[in-house]
Amino acid sequence: MDSIFHEKQEGSLCAQHCLNNLLQGEYFTPVDLSSIAQQLDEEERMRMAEGGMASEEYRTFLQQPSGNMDDSGFFSIQVISNALRVWGLELILFNSREYQSLMINPINEKAFICNYKEHWFTIRKLGQQWFNLNSLLTGPELISDTYLALFLAQLQQEGYSIFVIRGNLPECEAEQILGIMRVQQQQRPRLIGEEEAQTSSGSRSVALGQSEMGFVVEDEVVDEDEELKRALALSRQDIDVEDEEADLRRAIQLSMQGAVMCNKSSECEVGNVKSGSQAAGSAAREQREGQNETLTAEELRKRRQAYFDRQQQQTQTNIPQPKDTQPTGSSGSVNAGCEGDQQPKPSQ
Known part of the structure; x- marks a missing residue:
């Protein structure tokens, strides 16, 4: 799965991390930002020289260190503003009275840059969800729409300066992926100092769904593969229903054919009975x-x-037999021997 770009803290290069996390890529290096800072320093020097190079103000200005960067890697808001101007982006002070009078809901913005005691970090909307991309965290932190306003109010109370980003941010893969799905975070990131097993730093991409950050896809969001599987299952159910209906129709037809054959057989049998x-x-x-x-x-x-x-045999068996009679005359030879094989005695 594609990743949310999250650059972790390295030295004091929080301004670089802030910009790259905002733009979702390694767009700026310390050398790039140093060049912008030096250009700003030269422009300021030229403006001060207009009042006279021999003036006390000009000599004091030359003796002061740069206000746009230092050796630790800190860069000013002017450097960040000029760096974003290259991409057509503008910074508006969120705390200002002019912006607050617009009564704009924070969730309708695209991103915020926050600063407190020379630390910069980004809050950006990716897809339909907000993420805290603070480089001091071990990974991106999911922020709900409800909590976003409370989080910004808390930062203001703690003394943060908050700037609204206006303009079209560069396209990124995380924006495209999260534009069609939503995620939940089961495990919140910790501060890098609290991470006991921290072994690497600098640029890193945290994949959505990795157990390290605990990002999982929300249950109500359906994966396209799962949607396809359900559609195929439904189509197979329809085919099974059609097969069952076809089998039922064939069974009815066969039963009707059997009934016709039985009727024909019955008619033949009735004819035999009558004839x-x-x-x-x-x-x-x-x-x-x-x-x-x-x-x-x-x-x-x-x-x-x-x-x-x-x-016929049964009929003959059931015919009653006549009783035995004594024959008359000398010719009674039909029943001779029927009486226990006794012969008649001759007359005296």
Whole structure:
């Protein structure tokens, strides 16, 4: 993920860190700012010389050290103002009566530069969120819109001079990234002096989302990849629903076809009952009991024939038999031997 540029404190070059953190890049070096300071010193000397090089004021001015820089790396507001003028940016005193009369909400501004006892630091808006880019901190500090006004009021109470930045700031990657997402900070940065494991200093980029600064994407902000995954999941659900509906339609069609086939079979069976005897009707019922089996015409004929044979045998078995009678005359040979194999005795 792209980074917020945060230049940490090195020596007394807080003005350089302030400008680079504001512009989000290594735009100025100590040599650049020293050149601007020397140019300002020369312009001041020329103005003082207009009153006479032999004057007491001029000799005093020459004996005084530069008011725009010193050996420690401090640079004046004039140096910072001239450096920003190169980028078309202007400084307006936030504490001034003229600016306060405009009643502008601080969250509608783009950035602030703050100074107290020769220390400079930047507060800048990146995307839709504010960050304290103080070079004395171990990393950028997220400032909520609600807390911004309170923070500026606290700085004023402590004696800070605050300047509003007007103009178009250079484009930066952090501005583009935070323009489409918001972050939360789980761990606040500390002062460099309080950082026990501090091993490096100078220019550094702190990546959004790194555990060191505790930046995480807010829950309500949806990543584009996640949005795409959800869209694909929804489309797959739609396809599944369409497949289920298609399966249901096919099942209904098959059930309707089965109903038509059953109706045709029933009509055939009714015709057989009307044209046949009671035995044929029983054969039709037997056929319905075995409707799950697939029978050929020959098999069906054989089954019916077997059924007819069983019915005839049962009918013959149920016919009552006549009682035994004594035959008359000598020709009664039909029932001979039926009475326990006894032969009639001849007459005397």
